[in-house]
Structures are given as structure tokens and as C-alpha cells.
Amino acid sequence: MQSTEVAVLPKDETWPFLLRFPISAFGMCLGVSSQAMLWKTLESEPSTKFLHVHPAANHVLWWISVTLMVVVSITYLLKVVFYFEAVRREFHHPVRVNFFFAPSIACLFLVKGVPHPVWEIHHVVWYLLMLPILCLDLKIYGQWMSSGERRLSKVANPSNHLAVVGNFVGALLGARMGLRELPIFFFGVGLAHYAVLFVTLYQRLPTNVQLPKELHPVFFLFVAAPSVASMAWARISGEFNDGAKLLYFISLFLYVSLVVRVNLFRGFRFSLAWWAYTFPMTSVALATVLYASEVDNVLTRSLAVGLSGIAVVTVTGVLATTMYHAFLRKDLFPNDVSIAITRQRPKFSKILAHLRSSSSDVKELVLSIPNLSSSSKQGAYCNDASSN
Template identity: 30%
Template sequence: MGLAGLSIAWLKAGHVLGAPMVVADILRYLATVVWLLILGVYLLKLTRFPKAVLEERQHPVKLNFFAAISIGLILLAITWSQATPELGRWMWVFGAIGHLLITLMTVSIWLFRSQFKIPQITAAWFIPAVGNILVPISGVQYAPADISWFFFSVGLTFWVVLMTLVLYRLFFYDPLPIKLQPTLFIFIAPPAVGFLAYLSLNGGSLDAFARILYFIALFFTLFLAVHIRHFLRIPFFLTAWAYSFPLAAITIASLEMGALSAQSFYSVLGTVLLLITTVVITVVFVKTILAISRGKVFLPE
């Protein structure tokens, strides 16, 4: 998700700022290879350890990451939509259908099969909602508008509900375990993605609702930036990837805001965020490779 998001951010920067498109191209191929690799490894796990996969479906945190598979495909559809439109179309079709099925599964478990408690709720619960909001960004060019409005409506509704639950948990219960604190960055993603999706649906009109979505995302970005020293002290975990896509989302949203409002502040902000996001994802990517090479990943919890 983070690599695909960064590819889209550089693609947007190419259109808005004249940044070199080759960066977006390289990231697009890298994101595609990584997605295929992760999918292949997880399918292998499903065939060899099906019981472990079933247990993850009932886990209060891991359950939500099943949606990362379909979200990754939807993001790849966006990255390929200009270079190879037909490939982007099929990626979008399978991604949207897959995400709808995963959303139905996740909500069913939340409502009928789970024994989850309030302290087990984290910002990772946003992930299925974010996926639905993503669908219209490229969906408007591949399918009737009502399909994109359907996904947008579902995603927006669950974002509001889940934000209330997550904030309640954070306000009135113990702080998140240190390993899960990077997931707080996920607060940025739904309104930032919602801003981009809504613009796709309304023809690019920067109306009041679009501005509300953008400024909510900007507030969460500012809030987390205030606590940057705290996040820098957190040891590296794979959950550090939670920084990546939200930062890419607010970067793309800021560049789009600059283009539509014709105010240089947003373009400058988008440029700064693009550099920060690129550095963060590069560091996380390198640390992940090092952790894998040292056998510090895929350990029993």
C-alpha cells in the first residue's frame, strides 16, 4: 500500500510540479512485484497452515489486514490506469469485488462472530473502510458512477462510526501497545482518500465538503507531527509500514489541493510532504529488508 501510494504521489507530482515521471514508473513496478510476492507468500501460508489463517480471521487486529490485499490491488489499478488502462481496469474490477467481499466478511465477524472488547480496537480497524473510499478514484472511469458512489457511501459511513469507537478507546482506556502506536497514522488516510475520491465523483469541484475532508486530514497530520519525537523513539516493527500510506495520501491530497485552489501554500506543503514520505518509506523499506535478512521477521508473537 505504501509503495503504491508513493508511486501515485510521484505521478501526481509529475503532473502538478513537473517531477520526473521515471520515479513513479519505478515505484509502480516495485509496488507490483512486492504485492505479487506478498500475495504468493500468503497463499502458500493458506495452503500449508490453513488453521493459522482461520485464527487470523478472528484476531482483533490481524483481521483488518486481509483488506490490505484488495486495497493494494485497487491502488495498483490507479498506478497502472494511465500507463496501461486495460490492465488498470481489470485490477480495479478484481480489487473492488474482492474488497466488497472482504468488507462483508469483516463486518459479519464484527457483528456476529466476535468476542472483541473495546481495548482491542485500534486504528487498524479503519483499513477496510479506507479501501471502500478508494474505489471511486479510478472507478469513475471504469464503471457507472453509482457503483463508485456505493463504495464511497459505505466507506464514509464506516469511517465515521469507527473513528468514534477508536477515539473512545484511546480516550478512556490504556494507551496502545508501543508496537501498535504507528497505526495512529491511519487516522490521516480516510479523510485524505475521501477528499480525492469525492473530487473524482463531483468532477473536481473544490466545494465545502471537499475542503472539510481535506482539513480533517490536515489536522490529524499536524497533530501527529507535533508528536514526531515520540514516534522516532519507537523501535522498528513491521507496523512502521502504517506510516507509509497515510503520508502518501495526505501528500497526494495536498498536491491536488494546490492544483485546484491555485494557492502556492498547498503546492509547497505537498512538495515537503512528498520528500518526507519518500524518506520515510525508503527508511522503512530498507529496515524491513535488513530485518528479514537477520531473521527478525515472521517470529512467533
Template identity: 30%
Template sequence: MEQVPTDRLENFPVTFFAVVMGMLGLTLATHAAETAFGTGGVISMIVLAVSVAIMAAVAMLYTAKVFRHRPAVVEEWSHPVKVAFFPTISISTLLLAVAILPYSIGAAHVLWIVGTIAQGILTLSVIANWIGHRTFQQMHLGPAWFIPAVGNVIVPVAGAMLGYQEISWLFFSAGLMFWIILLTLVMNRLIFHDPLPARLLPTLVILIAPPAVAFIAYFRMTGEIDAFSRILLNSGYVFAAVVATQARKFSGLPFALSWWALSFPVAALTIASFLYAGQASSPAHEFVAGFLLAALVAIVAMLLVRTARAIASRRICLPE
């Protein structure tokens, strides 16, 4: 990834961590496919290396922004929409822990602890921001508000395998509870109020992520495919179908970092489908997982090209 010009560091957005989430999602989806088809782990290791490089670049740039342009960071934190993207930092750390777990339990353990603590702090801080001393309007509410909830249900994915059952259930419960609450609010906003701004329309895909990730987390904690887990997985498919009905609205929209919202939810549903296919010996779900993986690869490839072009033409990290 090319370095953002120094004079634009002040405008380097926290939403860039959505790029990291998308790449790590692709890493985990590729690994799930390799496990399902028994093809080894070369491709997923390559994608992981690229993802780590991108994550390091984004983390260094945003850290530099924190020290050099702190008022701009405070402004993002005060923004009614951007504040929901701050947990993408802890989510990226948790996803990296999951991705590294097959190769180094020690490194994954450290990353999981750091990510879990950060996720807890950021979740409580964002919620405190929501219910604090500010008045939010319906136009501020959108699918991006699911991001803190998604982060909580990611905690058990590695946490359960590392032996942290009670902490995993704590975060899972919090994530599930806030997903249900926010789902009601977001659907009310989408149905009864003004449509999402064009720039945020791709965030509709985030609707898919909470139930898909919750299915993976629930299985990691229980080791079972039961009625509740089937409800979670099929809820992901239902939301995917709902989003598909709106897909034509995406055509012609100008590129923005919000387009990276397309990637991680599709990756989560891909991984969930491979997991269910393996546990239930379901060829139908394996076919769906393969189809979703192909779509995910095409989506990420498109997003990488569009992002690179935007950086090269200096049409990114502009004042809003």
C-alpha cells in the same frame, strides 16, 4: 525483497500487505508530483515496477501460506487486531489499478473489478466478524480498524474514471459512514482507555488516511472543489497535526511491520495536496505537497532499510 525462510512461512503475516500499500502510495504520490511539476513519468514508473515486484512476492508468499498453513491464516482472521489488515489485500489491488490506469486502461479495469469485489466481500466479512459472536474489548480497538473504511473510499478513485459512478458512490458512502462511526469509537478508546501498545503506536498515522483518500475520491466523482471537499482535505491536515504531537513517542520503538502504517497515509495526504494545489492554483498547498513528498520518500527509504535488515537478521515473521 529476500524470500522468507520456508520454516517461517507459517508466521508470514497479512500485515505484510501494508508494505505493498506504502510502495503503491509512493508510486501515486510521485506520479502526482511529476504531473504537478511537468517532469515526465520516469521516476514513478521505476517506483511502480519495484512496487509490483514487492506485491508479487508478498502475494505469492501469503498464497503459499494459505495452502500450506491454513490454520495459521484462520488464526489471523480470528485475531481482534489482525483481522482489520485483511482488506489491505484488496486495497493493494485497487491501488495498483489506479497506478496502472495511465498506462493501460484494460489492465486497470480488470484489477479494479477484482479489487472492488474483493473489497466488498472483505469489508462485509470483517464487519460481520466485529458484530458476530465474539466479545471485543477496548484494548482491541485502534486506528487499524479504519483500514476497511479506507478501502471503500479508494474504490471511486479509479472507478469514477472508468465510468462506474453509482458503484463508486455506493462504496464511498459506506466508507464515509463507517469512518465516522469508527472515528468516534477510536477517539473514545484513545482518550479514555489505556494507551496503544508500543507495537501499534505507529498505526496512529492511519487517522490521516480516511479524509485524505475521501477528498481524492470525492473530486474524482464530482470534478469539483467545493465546501465538503475542503472539509475532507483540512480534516486530513488536522489529523496530521494531531499525529505530529505524538511523534516523539515513536523514537526508540523497536521496528515492526506496523511501522509501514506511516507510509500510505502520508502518501494519501501528499496526493490530495497536489490535487488541490492544481485545481485551486494554490502555491501554499503545492509547498505543503512538496514537503509531504520529501517526508514520504524519507519514511519509505527508512522503512525499506529497516525491513531489509529485519529479514536479513531473521527478526521478522516470528511467532507472536
């Protein structure tokens, strides 16, 4: 909310639930649906066959993911219907706008993690899921390139990785379903804009807005794009070759560099932003499992199991904490002041002009009354005479 605006609803009262339900709630869907994909991969990949993962784990997580996706989607659609202005403000928010990619990405994860073989799913499903991502790419990337206040140099923040990672997830699923040209197209688009975004974020230009401490978990999205890109390129090329390894090692280095910076992720209360930990951790675990299948030894297998275990514990912990805050403390969805429905605060210059026009109107009204005008003049003359 800008300094020139005031909220229509009072800040000290609880707003309607739909107004408090943010687009970032789809981050929960990303975290849980990626877990369904992880357990399916642990079951099927040669590097983790020794774990003897039961197919029921994937089935249960997949149905939980579908249920969560349906609930969140219906809730947000109701917000679109009843509070469209709040949705519009979210779309113009530098952080929230990136979460509009999340519904399509979560659906791609659900298709990839479906208990049945992916190649049995009709290609039309992939086209339908990639259409919103393509439309958002054209809109958001165009703003990054040419829009004044929404240029990437001004709005760059770690959540922008969501605007890139959707292309890699789409390329991964498309290649897995047997498609060729369009997965390469989306991979190329995503890689080009990821390179620009990566450099921009590392530069930390003075024009960038400082990210609030409560949103520091989104720094883990640095890990998501290269890890998913490595899996996508492995599926496109048919093997976990040097290109896929290059992207995987980048993601692994970023993962470790973030883990050792503990102070960056301390000192703020729980919120939906914590779900930004889950999807990137699961993505790097998935990439590690595929890498271990290509470079099979004790070290890579141990790394795959270790990172998968960390991802599972993280998702379980964040999910349990989310349920605690949602159903027991009931403070998971506070008043969303950052995108509150507002009205313009009157500017001082406008108030002054209004007062001047009002005083001139009163003066004209007084002069337009003949008796009052003449009597006032006579009174003035009398006063002058008496003073003499």
C-alpha cells in the same frame, strides 16, 4: 495466544518461515504502491508541473511495487496452503484481520498508478478487485454491529481504518475509470462506517483493549481514511469542492496532531508495523497535490512539495531499514506468538475429575479380584485380633 492455550512449537526456537510471515507484510505493498501513484500524480497535476518529474520515476516504482506484490502474495498463499490454522487465527485477531483488506487495496493502487492512462483499463478489473472488499465489508461490518466479542466497542483500534479506506480507494479508482453508481455506493458505505469508527476510537471505551506500544505506528492510519476520501469525492464530483476540502482539512489536522506527539512513537524497536507510517503520509501528500491544483498559490504548492518530500523520505527510510533487518540482521520476522498454533491447556477442574475417575477405576479393579478382596479382609481381621 490466550492464557488457556500453550504453543505447539517451542518459543525459544526459530519457527518455520511461513509461520513467521504475517498478513501485515502486505503493508509494505501499500507503502510502495502508493508511492508509484504519488510520482504519477506529481508528474501530471498542474500544481506540480514546475518540478518536471520524469515519467521514469513512476515506471520504476510501479514495477518494484508489482514485484513486491507478487513475492508477498505467493509467500502468503503458501502459508494458506501449509498453515491454514495460523491464517485462521490471524483472521480472528483484532488487529491482523484488518490487513486482509491490504492485498486488494494495494492492487487498486497499482491500477491507479499504472504508467498508462487508467481509463484505458477494462472495468472488469475494478469489479474483480472490489469483490473481495465487498465480501470483507459484509463480514467485518456485520461483526462490528452484532457479534458479541467482535463488536466494534470491544475490538476498535486504529488498524480498523484499513477496513474503511478500501472503500474510498475503490471509489477513487472507479470514478477515475468513468464509473458512477458503484463508486458512490462504496463511498457511502465507507463514510458511514468511518464516522462510527472515528467516534468509537476517540471515546476510548473501557471495553477497548490497550494497543501494545510496538503497534503505535498504526495511529497514523487515522490520516489515511479522510485523505483518500477527499480524493475520492473530488473524482466523483468532478472537482475539489467544499466536501472534498472538508475531508482534506480533517486529514491535515490529524496529520499535524500526530506529528507533534513525538513521545507516542518513541521507545520501541523496528518491525513491520512501521510501514503504517508510509501509506497515510503518501495519501495526505496526494490529497495536498490535488488541493493545490484547485487552490493554486505559493503556500499550497509549498505544502504539496513539502508533504510529498516527507512521504518519499519516510518510505525510503522504512524500506532501507526493512532490507537491513531482513537480509543483514535477519530478525524482521520473529516468532509470531500472538497467532501461534496452540493446543488447549488442561484446566485444573478437568485434571481433578480425571484423577478422581482414575482412583475409582482402581478401587473397582481391586474389589473385582476375589482372592485379593478376601485376603485383605482376613488380614484386617487378624490385625484387629492381634491388637486385642
